[in-house]
Amino acid sequence: MTTSNPTVTHLPARRNTVRTNRTLQKVGVWVSLLLGAAFAGLPILWMVSSSFKDNSEIFAWPPKLITENFSFAAYTSVFTDPVKVRFFVNSYVIAITVTVLTLVVAILAAYAFSRFEFRGKALVNVVIVGIQAVPPITLLIPYFGLIVALRLYNTYQGLVLTYMVFTLPYAIVMMTGYFNTLPRELDEAARVDGTSSFGALWRILVPISMPGIVSVAVYTFMIAWNEYLFALTLTRTDNMRTVPIGIQLLMGQHSYEWSEMMAMSVLGSIPVLVLFVFFQKFFIGGMTAGAVKN
Template sequence: MYVILIIASLLVLIPVLWMLSTALKPAQEVMVTPPQWIPEHISFEAFSRIWKDYPFGTYFMNSTYIVLVSTGVSLVFSALAGYGASRFNFRGKGSFLTFLLITQMFPSIMLLIPFYKVLQKLGLIDSHLGLIVVYISFSIPFCTWMMLGFFQGIPKELDEAAKIDGCGKIRTFVQIILPLSLPGLAATAIYSLIVGWNEYMFAFILTTSDNMKTLPVGIGQLNGFYKIVWNDLMAASIVSSLPLIILFLFLQKYFISSLTAGAVKQ
């Protein structure tokens, strides 16, 4: 088992370590033969250059703003929808949940032209709001199903006890149920953040000006027409990966506890 885990870990870590090694190399060491894992002269010039020579700061702030807003909106609506579907029976409930699930079956490339046409009519092409709307539409259906599973694992007797104590439905949801679903919220937030942070195709098509582009698009543009500055490209990739790594480290305990949520039937 340990041998299998070590091999699997190496398959994941080797590309990351090679990316870090390339980012720390000066330009003259990047293309040497044979390749060197450990740079002879460690240089942080690539990390400095991506902030000075490219509008990397603008890309970073654009991605941060778009992803945080879309994640926040997705969490609010998916939590409300998941709670409502887990606690109330209403006409069309099954069809509604099935519709949300079906939306995840279509490849995103099929939705590119419809989204472009709709956003063009609304005047949202090359805007942060347009990307936020797109990312929300991707996140809410799956996040609703995730939150539905967590809310179903919380006993309904808590709602009944809160009702006896005089709590309304909204107060019960906010003060009683929502704090108990923190693992689900953390897992849902991580999913939504990863989807938005790494999304490239829609950001590339729906934005045209440099002050609107996101990190994946900006990193893709480091591939020059005549040459590729590999150490700059790798440094930019590492910097773009750090926020998700840091976020996962802080939310790890909630994420791990969410893996066993619902394992025991009440």
């Protein structure tokens, strides 16, 4: 007489249950990702679609993502208007200048924090981190008074210096963390070959720190390009306005130029999008490496 083992009998059922649970988990993850992508992507698609519509079509009911009267009129209006083109020129000049200056200062400061010991180092680190904790809006009035007193109101210099106050702390912290991951033997080997500390920085450390530098550069450019509050407060004339302010100026007293607003928003999103697409690998690698502390 033979008896069946209940453990062996229930094994197939348990395996099927495990497989079913795993499948349900995967389906749940994919559904969540698709819903998240739709939630994040539909407003962008609507912005792009609206830039090719007439103002009367934007609020038509039922809404249409693809317009029947496809038109480049809004883009033509932006590119043929010298004032609107100047908005983009200002944004490029300011964002690129802030990015370059921030990188130079941050690299030098981070090298000093990473490789040297000096009096007050801990205090300076606390101040740098503390600046990041201060909400920018609380500094609006003090900076306005300071910029006016320095006669930098409505100038590139005023905006560049103000933006660097907010971009430098993050850049210094990130670059210091990245330099900390690099062995000090690299500096020592460079000095043995007769290279100074300054030479070791620019010839050895900077080239192999490109992922961290690129991540800081992309972040800095994004901050300077998208900033609205200080650009509005510290400028007065249209020839000094940036893209975010230019979009806001399309909101008239009696009517809004919605299609032109959407066209300028699309054009204003392209530089940051291009930077992230082309430097995504360096950006993510730099952010990860900079977060590691030896």
